Amino acid sequence: MVEFFNMDGYGVFIWPSYVIVFVVLIGLGIQSRKWLANLEKAVQDLQPEGDAESEGPQIGEP
Amino acid sequence: MAAAFAVGIYMALITSPADFKQGESVRIMYIHVPSAWMALLTYTIIAVASGVSIIWRHPLADLAAKSAAPVGLAFTGLALITGSLWGKPMWGDWWVWDARLTSVLVLFFLYLGYIAIWQAIEDQNQASRAAAILALVGFVNVPIIKFSVEWWSTLHQPASVIRLDGPTIDGSMLVPLLVMVLAFKAYFITVLLWRMKAELVARKLQVLRLKKAQGA
Numbered sequence: 001m002v003e004f005f006n007m008d009g010y011g012v013f014i015w016p017s018y019v020i021v022f023v024v025l026i027g028l029g030i031q032s033r034k035w036l037a038n039l040e041k042a043v044q045d046l047q048p049e050g051d052a053e054s055e056g057p058q059i060g061e062p
Numbered sequence: 063m064a065a066a067f068a069v070g071i072y073m074a075l076i077t078s079p080a081d082f083k084q085g086e087s088v089r090i091m092y093i094h095v096p097s098a099w100m101a102l103l104t105y106t107i108i109a110v111a112s113g114v115s116i117i118w119r120h121p122l123a124d125l126a127a128k129s130a131a132p133v134g135l136a137f138t139g140l141a142l143i144t145g146s147l148w149g150k151p152m153w154g155d156w157w158v159w160d161a162r163l164t165s166v167l168v169l170f171f172l173y174l175g176y177i178a179i180w181q182a183i184e185d186q187n188q189a190s191r192a193a194a195i196l197a198l199v200g201f202v203n204v205p206i207i208k209f210s211v212e213w214w215s216t217l218h219q220p221a222s223v224i225r226l227d228g229p230t231i232d233g234s235m236l237v238p239l240l241v242m243v244l245a246f247k248a249y250f251i252t253v254l255l256w257r258m259k260a261e262l263v264a265r266k267l268q269v270l271r272l273k274k275a276q277g278a
Binding site for chain 1: 071075080085086087089090093094097132133136139140143144147148150151249252253256257259260263264266267270271274
């Protein structure tokens with residue numbers, strides 16, 4: 001097991017690479033999901049009841 | 063997407079062999095190369111979408127380009143960081159002003175500039191136009207990155223997968239690499255769709271707030 005993590009002495013370069021990549025990718029994924037969820041909640045709070053489905057996103061509106 | 067990542071990581075860290083020259087350090091390739099490819103692909107998508115936005119003024123193209131930029135910035139940053147972590151044991155330095163590295167650093171700043179334009183200009187139509195022009199002008203850097211290892215004498219190794227005479231990389235390394243590329247692509251599409259939907263909802267929210275303010 002120690003040998004696996006040591007990776008022939010390159011472990012100090014390999015493991016940080018993988019950790020950084022997955023922290024950044026997962027972080028960006030979570031941020032994107034949270035951003036979308038917050039916006040959807042804000043729209044829901046502003047929209048009159050029963051109107052939620054009738055008005056789709058208005059592309060290109062100012 | 064998660065399955066592709068799981069299989070890719072398993073193959074990259076466990077089943078794929080060490081390189082005869084670079085030893086175990088070659089395992090960084092399985093995250094460095096997909097990051098770098100996705101950085102270029104994302105910028106190409108932004109440039110094409112910007113062209114469509116300028117010529118046909120299609121609002122969805124605009125939205126796609128804007129949504130893709132932070133993901134592209136992340137891929138470029140990761141390519142630079144993992145490249146640095148791979149370069150240290152192989153070249154003896156964290157950074158060299160090599161044509162490939164420098165042109166990728168320029169790409170990183172292009173992404174930053176593109177995002178900064180969207181943030182800095184309040185009028186979204188003006189921001190869209192300015193950002194699209196930067197994206198199109200900056201696209202000249204994409205072929206420079208791709209061919210930098212052929213045009214100049216560089217420390218960075220030449221292409222070993224996308225070549226006219228076929229890949230020179232062994233199948234035992236090519237398969238895990240392609241699985242990781244597939245996983246990165248699936249990730250990109252997923253996050254891009256989330257961010258595009260968020261942009262659409264943000265515009266809808268803006269309209270609703272405007273209507274509410276006018277009604278009050």
